Amino acid sequence: MTNNPLSKKLNWRVSCLFFFFTLSLTACGFHLQGEMQLAPALHRLYLQTNDPYGHLANNLRQFLKASKVQLVSSPASASTILTIIRDESSQELLSVSGTQQTRQYNLRVTVVFEISDPNGIPLVNPQTLTETRAITVQSNQILGSSNEANLFYQQMRRNLAYAIMNRLASKEITQQMTGSYPKPK
Incomplete structure (x- = not known):
C-alpha cells in the first residue's frame, strides 16, 4: 500500500x-433471496405435486430448504401439506406480421396451491398466482423462439416459486396458520 x-x-x-x-x-x-420466516406449522412440510421433478417443484424445494423447512417424504409425517393443485403454461397471440407470421405473444404460467393438514383439512384456501411475459418473434429466428420461450417458462416458474414463498411468509397466512404473527428476529 x-x-x-x-x-x-x-x-x-x-x-x-x-x-x-x-x-x-x-x-x-x-433483502437477498434466502431464508424467510415461516409459521412453525410449516417447518415440517410435505410437498405434493403432479410434477415432483419440474422446475416449480425443484425451485420450491430449494427455497423451502433455505428457509430451514424440513421436507418429509410422506404426508403422514408432515405437520402441513403444500399441494400444487395446478401448474399450467399457456400462450396468447398478440400480433401477427403483414405476412401472417406470429410476431408477438404472451407466455403465461398459472399456479394454484393450498395448505392442508395431514388429514386433508384445508388450513389455507387455494391461492392463485399468475406470471405473464411478452415475447417477440423475429421471422429469421423462429427456431430459437421456442428455446427462448422455454427459458422464459423456467424463469417464470422460479419467480412463482419465490412468490409462493412470499405468500407462505405473509402476515395473512401466518395468522391463518397460528392465530398470531411472529415478531421479526
Whole structure:
C-alpha cells in the first residue's frame, strides 16, 4: 500500500459510498433471496405435486430448504401439506406480421396451491398466482423462439416459486396458520 493521501481519500469515499448504498437498500426493505420466516406449522412440510421433478417443484424445494423447512417424504409425517393443485403454461397471440407470421405473444404460467393438514383439512384456501411475459418473434429466428420461450417458462416458474414463498411468509397466512404473527428476529 502507498501512503498517497489521494489514495486514502478515495478509499474513504468508496467506503462511505458503499455504506450509504447498503443502508439505503436495507431501509427500503430489500433483502437477498434466502431464508424467510415461516409459521412453525410449516417447518415440517410435505410437498405434493403432479410434477415432483419440474422446475416449480425443484425451485420450491430449494427455497423451502433455505428457509430451514424440513421436507418429509410422506404426508403422514408432515405437520402441513403444500399441494400444487395446478401448474399450467399457456400462450396468447398478440400480433401477427403483414405476412401472417406470429410476431408477438404472451407466455403465461398459472399456479394454484393450498395448505392442508395431514388429514386433508384445508388450513389455507387455494391461492392463485399468475406470471405473464411478452415475447417477440423475429421471422429469421423462429427456431430459437421456442428455446427462448422455454427459458422464459423456467424463469417464470422460479419467480412463482419465490412468490409462493412470499405468500407462505405473509402476515395473512401466518395468522391463518397460528392465530398470531411472529415478531421479526
